[in-house]
Amino acid sequence: MTKKCEVNQRPICKLCHKYCEKFAKSHIISRGFFTNTLISRGTNQSVWDMESFCGSGEGRKLRNALYDCSMLCQTCEHNIFAPLDQYAIRVYRDFNNAAFLDLSDMSRGLKATAKAQGIEEAKFILIQGVNRHLLRAFFASLLWRCHASSLIELKAINIGQTYEERIRNDLLSNGAFEYVDAIAFSLTSLAHECLIMPVKKRFDVDGRQANGYTIQLPHLEFRVSLDQRNNPYDFGVVNFGEYGTSKWEGAMSLRKEYDTEKLLIFQTREALHQWRCIRNEFRKYFTNNPQRNKHLIMTK
Secondary structure, eight states, rough: OOOOOOOSSSSSOTOOOOSSSOOEEEEEEGGGGGBSTTTTTTTTBOOEEEEOOTTSEEEEEEESSSSSEEEOOOOOOHIIHHHHHHHHIIITTTOOTTEEEEGTTTOOOHHHHHHHHHTTOOOEEOOOOHHHHHHHHHHHHHHHHHHOOOOOOOOOOOOOOOHHHHHHHHHHOOOTTTEEEEEEEOSSSSGGOOOEEEEEEEEEEEEEEEEEEEEETTTTTEEEESSSSSOOOOEEEEEEEETTTEEEEEEESSTTTTOOOOOEEEESSSOHHHHHHHHHHHHHHSSSTTTTGOOOOOOO
């Protein structure tokens, strides 16, 4: 159970439960996600002038993303949370060690489907050298921070005592976070230059279900499952074959059992209903090309 700091007592860190001299300035979502985005890239400036609102209509100006000054000690913030944030920024904002594959380079069916959906520019981003454990830990830490924080914008987020304690213990002991998964989408439209705090969802894709949250950061949308069941948006490890000098093989999921250091992110302009159409055509592509699907692991 997360401990609260009582009046006239020294601050108690909500993660390690130790007394501290003062709390750290802890970002719920790191400021790095709000600078050097697809729109502001190269300017080293934030494009943000935000106001936040909760369900009751209360709101306030947010200058540097969203942070809580009454939650974590300096040690937990700098040794546990900050490294996870920095790593996630390198992967999801900077696309570090990434290559890009246009759908039009794959098959006529995928090219036609992309054109019919008005997303001819859609592509897969393949990021190499990814540590899936660190990314699972990042998403777990993000949900834990939203739950533990007392900020008015986050008071409706409740992951439950079981997951609160499980994530807390895993953060302190470098656990596996096997109950967390996240599928990432890069959305390039100006309409997605926004922040939407975690919204609880029951994901249902082709009859497969899991509980989780949708999270939107600037030009990034995540389907984060918090469940022992697999993330329904996962469709396995995919081998695209050889393109140029690179072997295109990777997975969108962060599942531990995927023996690959390559992460796939689907990039398009708009909302994810377009992904469903591409995904269906993608399945046909591998079904009709057996020589390509020998490494395809379809999620059960």
